[in-house]
Amino acid sequence: NAGVTQTPKFQVLKTGQSMTLQCAQDMNHEYMSWYRQDPGMGLRLIHYSVGAGITDQGEVPNGYNVSRSTTEDFPLRLLSAAPSQTSVYFCASRPGGRGYEQYFGPGTRLTVT
Amino acid sequence: AQTVTQSQPEMSVQEAETVTLSCTYDTSESDYYLFWYKQPPSRQMILVIRQEAYKQQNATENRFSVNFQKAAKSFSLKISDSQLGDAAMYFCALGGGTSYGKLTFGQGTILTVHP
Secondary structure: OOOEEEEOOEEEEOOOOOEEEEEEEOOOOOEEEEEEEEOOOEEEEEEEEEEOOEEEEOOOOOOEEEOOOOOOEOOEEEOOOOHHHOEEEEEEEEOOOOOOOOEEOOOEEEEEO | OOEEEOOOOEEEEEOOOOEEEOOEEEOOOOOEEEEEEEEOOOOOOEEEEEEEOOOOOOOEEOOEEEEEEOOOOEEEEEEOOOOHHHOEEEEEEEEEOOOOOOEEEOOOEEEEEEO
16 A cells, blocks of 8 residues: 655756646545645645646645546646746645545655756 | 634643644634644654544544634644654644645644653
8 A cells, every 4th residue: 555656756847847746546536636835835745636627726726737547646737837837736635525544645845956 | 815823833742641732713704624744853844643624533644633613713632641753743734525635734732852
């Protein structure tokens, strides 16, 4: 049981490049989310999904796209990277229902130059 | 909108002593949950403790306990018998009961443990 996995662990992009951050979970969790962590700001929600085929925006969705074609996978796409997207990105999952904790992946450190 | 505020950017404690990390929050929901997560230098987010808003009893997990003051919207974390391995960033987080798992995080508190 690998839990929540993310690839890559580190990435450097040039401004304007696109890329996809991968996230997968093997716990059959219904809910999945993407957060970004910036110094002094905690973690902020980018997008989330309540099931395959269903996604919605979080607090800071601009510049990011998501899709969820399977229960297991929830990739995050940066369409045209900007220096403001330099951050640490976390994927998380949890079971449906009330009050469950979120299980986090190990994070991806992204630098946009 | 939900907000979570951690007013202590940094805290320090001597090994074996007790330290309390503060957190205040605001929400219009009556059904919500509060969490403390630990983030060591490895960057991995680890759940420390969880509190359900409708439970008056404060949650405890071994050396970790909370002081949940619902009327004051306060949710502090007490770490007893501090250990070197407790050194980390600690985040307070709020999740609404109907929020489909979305969490609102505080800014974090860096805890240093001195030997």
